[in-house]
Amino acid sequence: MTTPDYTRLIDASTWDFIHRSEAAYPPDTASLTIADQRAIYDAMCRGFHRGYPPGITSKDRLFGGVPCRHYPGTDGTIVYFHGGGFVVGGLHSHDDVCADLCAATGLHVVSVDYRLCPEHPHPAAFDDACAATLAVAAELPAPLLLAGDSAGGNLAAATAHALGRHGQHGIAGQVLIYPGLGGDTDHGSYLTHAHAPMLTRDDVLFYGGIRHGNAPPPPADPSFAPLSDHDFTGLPPTLAIAAECDPLADDAGAYAARLAAAGTPARAVIETGLVHGYLRARTTVPRAAASFARITRTLSAMARGTWPETEDHA
Template sequence: MPDSAHTLIAQPDYQRLIDAETWAFIHRTKAAYPPDTAALTIADQRRIYDTMCRAFHTGYPPGVAAHDESVAGVRCRRYLGHGPVVIYLHGGGFVVGGLDSHDDVCAEICAATGLEVLAVDYRLCPEHPHPAAFDDCLAVARATPGSILLVGDSAGGALAAAVAAALSDPRVMGQVLIYPGLGGRGASHRQHAHAPMLTAEDVAFYARIRGADPQDPTAAPLMASHFTGLPPTLALAAECDPLADDAAAYAAHITAAGGRAIALTDTGLVHGHLRARHTVARARASFARVTATLSAMAAGHWHPGDMP
């Protein structure tokens, strides 16, 4: 029998798992953001990422207005609406992205829910290693009056979960984590090590640049010693993603501690599918789940059992 630590895991058949719409999205993304981009300089990575995001930008829905401002000394963009305030923390491996990369995502959350959205332009690595991004996001959350909701995708999901734990505050009415990387090392890291859009090698590359202790719960929320006091949580995983198991592990910890949480896996979707919400039916349904959940959390009547 082979050593269990080295047991081979069957590689997924992505041609079967991923539908034609999603493959079209993958090819379009790779045309703008080639797989070898991580080997380039940080400045080039950011330039290419911003250009790619702009290619997918769909503009603001009618009636949405936004302006930039400083909150707790951190540059932010506020999309006007009513409370509670949705604090949005963008993805990008803690290295790329900013207010423009997720601008239309935030605008559409504002339009779909009517809620005010505050996007945070936290400091990036490697110029500002951990805990700079965490400190910025926590400072903005603390400086935002009244009730809040936390939302983050990918790296932003890790930041949202870490901020929720640091606050442990009933002002946080809920959090939605979209394909978050929470510091776990479940089977998905091996099973989907070579997934389209994000590989295990990519995950390791960005972790090295971040420079955080992998046992530090402010960097890896799954490493926390307890999960009490966390807000109602929806954790969404993409099936074809090395990070897929993190969402389920995190939700399980919260429920075991007596909290309300659920993890859902979006079948056949890949990391970064937020940008596919207008062209891929599965991604459109996932984004609709995000906005519906935020509306329910804001109204105070969300429950994991309500999820399809």
């Protein structure tokens, strides 16, 4: 298989982001202890933290017994699940991302600090995601939207499959950002982009193994791999966004296709020349800024009930 020419696919500003990320989070970080991985990841995220937009505040509190961070807004709520391979990340790693989501949409945002592996293997994170979502739905204003990046995209989709069919609990839409949804790691983008910058196929396999305690993954369990579900009917409208240069890229398209075939409004977007983790580049890389604007416009339209009628092709 031909290796993609990343020098051609990826532009200069994105390479600057990649080099800055790798300086803080070296490619061999996955071989370190879990504690060291978390410390390095948290330090990298602090280096990219942009602060809060004017007028945005947050408060840490429990929803459904799960630690969360609430960014107050109006007229609807986004429940956000952070990325990090189910192993790293938390309320601080995506703090400014959630603050920017709140500022751009005007909606409440609740970031969920779900339990991490290996201390808490599957289904701990899924259980926390569902518990927090139910508590948010009971307290904060509808419509309720689910969103997440990478591992968080998996949790958002899994939560939608468990709780969000036919508008249950006020769940009106979901936005999945470079999600890992349980695609076949021996085909497609997993091989084409096996050695992509920022995330490799080996990384995907490593973190996947940790998630299920290095035992065989559960068969056809949508709480673990939403693509393995047998029923895609009644799910909320969905925008699934892939980074082009990412082994996970095919998962977004495959998931949107399954939803559309079941009659659910769904769309997949491949963000040209972008890499896994590009949310941290939303203020420095024009392509990432355009994608973040797409994300916030879509969430706003979903909250108004006007997506996909007001289809965003920007």
